[in-house]
Amino acid sequence: MAEAVLTIYPGRDGLPSPSPPCTKVFLALRYCGLPHRVVAPKGDPRRASPTRRLPALALGGEVLCDSVRILDRLEALETPRSWAPKEPRERARDRAWELFANEHLYWRGVYLRWVEPENAARTVRRVLPPFPAPLRALVGRLAVRTARRRARGQGIGLFSRERVRDDVLRALDTYEEALGEGPFLEERDRPGRADFAAAAHLPQFTYAGISPWAAERLRERPRLCAYVGRVYEACDLPAPDGLGLRSEQA
Numbered sequence: 502m503a504e505a506v507l508t509i510y511p512g513r514d515g516l517p518s519p520s521p522p523c524t525k526v527f528l529a530l531r532y533c534g535l536p537h538r539v540v541a542p543k544g545d546p547r548r549a550s551p552t553r554r555l556p557a558l559a560l561g562g563e564v565l566c567d568s569v570r571i572l573d574r575l576e577a578l579e580t581p582r583s584w585a586p587k588e589p590r591e592r593a594r595d596r597a598w599e600l601f602a603n604e605h606l607y608w609r610g611v612y613l614r615w616v617e618p619e620n621a622a623r624t625v626r627r628v629l630p631p632f633p634a635p636l637r638a639l640v641g642r643l644a645v646r647t648a649r650r651r652a653r654g655q656g657i658g659l660f661s662r663e664r665v666r667d668d669v670l671r672a673l674d675t676y677e678e679a680l681g682e683g684p685f686l687e688e689r690d691r692p693g694r695a696d697f698a699a700a701a702h703l704p705q706f707t708y709a710g711i712s713p714w715a716a717e718r719l720r721e722r723p724r725l726c727a728y729v730g731r732v733y734e735a736c737d738l739p740a741p742d743g744l745g746l747r748s749e750q751a
């Protein structure tokens with residue numbers, strides 16, 4: 502099979518990508534060993550994908566969008582290493598956990614980054630490309646407005662900060678309970694799509710100092726941080742910054 506080409510928002514600040522769905526597909530590709538190349542979008546990122554969202558994976562003459570659909574496809578391929586559990590119910594649970602991250606955690610991350618006002622200012626500084634000064638403020642305001650409009654459309658943008666923070670704490674508890682004795686979710690002995698998704702979404706809490714509250718809540722849970730590091734290690738990648746797992750952060 503021809504080499505797959507993954508287009509993602511490029512990584513910085515110790516993460517493969519600032520976008521959790523992009524990071525998840527990157528982890529899954531690294532783990533399964535399908536030959537691939539990772540590229541950043543050229544020009545307007547939205548042109549790289551028929552749905553105007555990244556990640557997008559070019560594979561066998563097709564461009565696949567949406568990280569869950571991409572993992573569905575990768576799971577069905579013969580790859581050097583497979584993450585898919587053999588037992589159908591286990592496979593279903595693996596995918597359901599992935600959806601928990603994609604649908605629940607993803608939007609709480611959007612809220613933390615774009616809806617909380619102090620965090621939104623930091624997000625604009627860290628995530629947007631370096632536009633020249635006169636444009637910068639305008640692009641920043643537009644990005645915040647767009648993100649907040651989407652958050653309201655989804656529903657979460659209408660929630661109070663306390664409600665969203667309570668959701669985040671419950672999600673972290675849920676992950677700790679599902680990890681049990683580990684090493685991976687549901688005490689599985691190798692990572693699956695549930696783990697790629699968790700390890701892509703959880704580090705957004707510590708990413709680039711954008712949400713100090715969320716970073717503290719995650720760092721208070723060293724078992725969860727070590728788990729995220731284990732998923733990256735299984736994909737031959739260094740642990741993300743900010744989880745207290747690297748010696749320079751000790």
Ligand SMILES: N[C@@H](CCC(=O)N[C@@H](CS)C(=O)NCC(=O)O)C(=O)O
Pocket residue numbers: 520521522523547553554555556566567568569603
């Ligand atoms: N559900 C999609 C979400 C993809 C998505 O929203 N990607 C964002 C980056 S995190 C994006 O491309 N945003 C660009 C835009 O909205 O213009 C997936 O899992 O792939």
